[in-house]
Amino acid sequence: MTTMTETSARFREFKMPDVGEGLTEAEILKWFVQPGDTVTDGQVVCEVETAKAAVELPIPFDGVVHELRFPEGTTVDVGQVIIAIDVAPGSGDASAPAAAAPAQEPVEAPEAEAEPKGRTPVLVGYGVAESSTKRRPRKGAAAAPEAAAVAAAVQAELNGHGAPAPAPAAPAPAGAPAGGRPLAKPPVRKLAKDLGIDLATVVPTGKDGIITREDVHAAAAPAAAEAPAAVASPVAPEAPAAAVPAAVSDSARETRIPVKGVRKAIAQAMVGSAFTAPHVTEFVTVDVTRTMKLVAELKEDKDMAGVRVNPLLIIAKALLVAIKRNPEVNAAWDEANQEIVQKHYVNLGIAAATPRGLIVPNIKDAHDKTLPQLAEALGELVTTARDGKTSPAAMAGGTVTITNVGVFGVDTGTPILNPGESAILAVGAIKLQPWVHKGKVKPRQVTTLALSFDHRLVDGELGSKVLADVAAILEQPKRLITWA
Numbered sequence: 001m002t003t004m005t006e007t008s009a010r011f012r013e014f015k016m017p018d019v020g021e022g023l024t025e026a027e028i029l030k031w032f033v034q035p036g037d038t039v040t041d042g043q044v045v046c047e048v049e050t051a052k053a054a055v056e057l058p059i060p061f062d063g064v065v066h067e068l069r070f071p072e073g074t075t076v077d078v079g080q081v082i083i084a085i086d087v088a089p090g091s092g093d094a095s096a097p098a099a100a101a102p103a104q105e106p107v108e109a110p111e112a113e114a115e116p117k118g119r120t121p122v123l124v125g126y127g128v129a130e131s132s133t134k135r136r137p138r139k140g141a142a143a144a145p146e147a148a149a150v151a152a153a154v155q156a157e158l159n160g161h162g163a164p165a166p167a168p169a170a171p172a173p174a175g176a177p178a179g180g181r182p183l184a185k186p187p188v189r190k191l192a193k194d195l196g197i198d199l200a201t202v203v204p205t206g207k208d209g210i211i212t213r214e215d216v217h218a219a220a221a222p223a224a225a226e227a228p229a230a231v232a233s234p235v236a237p238e239a240p241a242a243a244v245p246a247a248v249s250d251s252a253r254e255t256r257i258p259v260k261g262v263r264k265a266i267a268q269a270m271v272g273s274a275f276t277a278p279h280v281t282e283f284v285t286v287d288v289t290r291t292m293k294l295v296a297e298l299k300e301d302k303d304m305a306g307v308r309v310n311p312l313l314i315i316a317k318a319l320l321v322a323i324k325r326n327p328e329v330n331a332a333w334d335e336a337n338q339e340i341v342q343k344h345y346v347n348l349g350i351a352a353a354t355p356r357g358l359i360v361p362n363i364k365d366a367h368d369k370t371l372p373q374l375a376e377a378l379g380e381l382v383t384t385a386r387d388g389k390t391s392p393a394a395m396a397g398g399t400v401t402i403t404n405v406g407v408f409g410v411d412t413g414t415p416i417l418n419p420g421e422s423a424i425l426a427v428g429a430i431k432l433q434p435w436v437h438k439g440k441v442k443p444r445q446v447t448t449l450a451l452s453f454d455h456r457l458v459d460g461e462l463g464s465k466v467l468a469d470v471a472a473i474l475e476q477p478k479r480l481i482t483w484a
Helices: 145-158 186-195 213-231 261-274 289-299 311-325 371-386 460-475
Strands: 004-006 011-015 025-031 044-049 054-058 063-068 075-077 081-086 279-287 331-334 339-342 348-350 352-354 357-359 400-404 423-427 431-437 440-454
Touching: 044 081, 186 213, 261 357, 279 460, 289 311, 289 440, 289 460, 311 348, 311 371, 311 400, 311 423, 311 460, 348 371, 352 371, 423 460, 440 460
Parallel strands: 348 400, 400 423
Antiparallel strands: 004 011, 011 081, 025 044, 025 075, 044 054, 063 081, 279 440, 331 339, 352 357, 423 440, 431 440
């Protein structure tokens, strides 16, 4: 299946591609073009959010935008057409592609002609799976009522709703199809269900009589306004009754946020990790005064010019040295094959808080990088994550992770493993505290480290050694040289 279809010599359609690692859907965050705009091959037309990241989609041919098939905020399955392009504007009849052409007979639309067979490249990877999703057939002028009813029943069955329940004979609401089932996309149906709105009572304003999100919200507004009136007694009381305060609607006190995109991926990953890998977390408090002095010195070093130097850089290097001294910790559990997979490379994950939620991009082959190279990679990773431009590939293949909760003023925590990894190090806030140094109590820079690990493949002794090594390096940074 390709990401584009030639519906005629003039119109071409672009489908939602698989933007990486077999993802099945993506939400359209923003359209950068509108019908009538001229586009060129490679021009970005929209931004979509998958379960892993926000990705910009370029159009693979020249032309003029004819139609945007979905509004912003819609979740679209991979393989569905999202935009139609007029590749030969001004060359004859400007009627819409076959999907929007006037129907004369209730027959199925023909398959797209000249569709290339075999594995065809998409934006990322090969071979997007053929989608079984079918567009709802539109009711034509000559379509028989029986055919419309059968189509509605079949579509309801495909959507998992079951066949529509028979209703008493009554005039159909405006815009309702002959089959009795209002036309609306699955996200709109869910919204109506959440708001308690019967779609049969909603007046559609969308194309071909489709009910939009705005239609549902418009129907919900009068319902909310009429709710207090419905509480009043339908019969006038014989005697004055005490005034009853109006009940406050739960919807006015709560906000419901759809779980999708990055948040949905985070939830699934954390639940899967917490209830699959037996977590153990160990803690150690360490004097990092010498590490902070090293950071200050490195900031003045000409070899570190142009890169960001901070405590996280030294902590990352300390963890890499600890893994080199204890390589068994850098592994993964293969449940299917009942094997422990030892990794001879370190893809160091850095947990990053972004406006869209938590993501964990990783530095590929971090174990091979010098300190300046590691600093540069860290800077690029953080900047890209904050800009929301982290690609799915940048978040794949991690082996161990660091989460710096200290930036929020937190002492430490019990971090949950990133799925597929064996360990995660949490770094707490670095604070000036009283500490016994050389037999005297002095103010020293102190932090608390927490290491969570998968107890299926990391024993307590191994986990303790790794954490102790990281702490020892931060207490005496010269060990970066003697142990490396």
